[in-house]
Amino acid sequence: MPGPEQPSPRAVEAGQALYSRSFLRVYDTVVYRINSPLTWRCPKARLVALYDRHVSGRHLDVGVASGVLLDECRLPGPAPELTLMDLNPHSLAAASRRLRRYRPRLHRGDVLRPWGLPDGSVDSVGMVHLLHCLPGSLPGKAVVFEHARRVLRPGGTLFGATIPGSGVRHNRSARLQLALANRRGIMSNRLDRLADLDAALGSVFADHQVAVAGSVALFWARTS
Numbered sequence: 505m506p507g508p509e510q511p512s513p514r515a516v517e518a519g520q521a522l523y524s525r526s527f528l529r530v531y532d533t534v535v536y537r538i539n540s541p542l543t544w545r546c547p548k549a550r551l552v553a554l555y556d557r558h559v560s561g562r563h564l565d566v567g568v569a570s571g572v573l574l575d576e577c578r579l580p581g582p583a584p585e586l587t588l589m590d591l592n593p594h595s596l597a598a599a600s601r602r603l604r605r606y607r608p609r610l611h612r613g614d615v616l617r618p619w620g621l622p623d624g625s626v627d628s629v630g631m632v633h634l635l636h637c638l639p640g641s642l643p644g645k646a647v648v649f650e651h652a653r654r655v656l657r658p659g660g661t662l663f664g665a666t667i668p669g670s671g672v673r674h675n676r677s678a679r680l681q682l683a684l685a686n687r688r689g690i691m692s693n694r695l696d697r698l699a700d701l702d703a704a705l706g707s708v709f710a711d712h713q714v715a716v717a718g719s720v721a722l723f724w725a726r727t728s
Contacts, residue, residue: 522690523569523592523594524594525594525598528570528595528598531569531572532570535569536548536572539681542677543675543678543681543719544678544720545678545717545718545719546719546720546722548573548576550717550720550722551665551722552576552577554632554663554664554665554722554724555573555574555577555578555630555663556577556578557663557724558628558630558661558663559574559577559578559579559580559628559630560580560626560628560660560661561580561581561584561585561627562584562585562625562626562628562657563579563584563585563586563627563628563629563630564587564589564621564625564626564628564629564630565587565588565589565599565629565631566589566590566630566631566634566648566652567589567590567595567615567631567632567633567634567637568588568589568590568595568596568599569595569633570602571598571602573630573632574586574599574603574630579606583606584606586608586609587608587609587610587611588600588608588610589610589611589612589613589615589621590612591612591614591615593612615634615638615651616647616648618651619651619654619655623655624654624656624657625655625657626656626660627657627659627660627661628656628660628662628663629655629656629660629661629662630662630663630664631648631662631663631664632664632665633665633666634648634664634666635648635664635693635696636666636668636691636692636693636696637690637691637692638692639692640692641695641700642668642696642697642700643700643703643704645696645704646704646705646708649704649705649707649709650708653708653727657727658727658728659726659728661724661725661726662709662723662724662725663723663725664722666693666696666701666720666721666723667693667719667720667721668693668697668698668700668721669682669694669696669697670696670697670698671697671698671699671701671721672698672716672718672719672720673718675719678719698714701721701723702714705723705725708725709727710728711726711728712724712725712726713725
């Protein structure tokens, strides 16, 4: 039986199974016009600004969903090198179509396992709304930070956002959605604590920061 550091394949699958072709067609509306501003109280503009601040010309995006944040952020240079990584083939297809002007590389994989990408190959890694979909608790999910550090060049930046189960203020709508999503396996963040996110980042990166916007924890970390 898989232990707490080795989630079952079924649990991993549940966290990304929602992202069907039909759901991805309404993803931007549901997530960024309704849930983000009203339920999680962190509007899309705040997340695009996170990208604007940290995205590089050699960027890896992990857990790409529809690709809307990369589409709307200010990518540096005329020909940025983008790599999109996701376990869900529908998300990879949707995001790659949206970002086709950049000719992104696609990489399908489970973020909790070794990524299979070259060490020191990118200058930034983005993972927005990924961690709360991964099974387990934050100390176990922190392996993704190790994987990110491995693919980052010296001075590279990891950045992202997640919804902790505790340590942030949840309104009534957020509490109801969290309960339903955890029951269905879409989210697995009931045990995720804001303090654990900070500790997990600090165990891998000497330079890091965590901020809160509504129910969402925004974070960045830099390699030395």
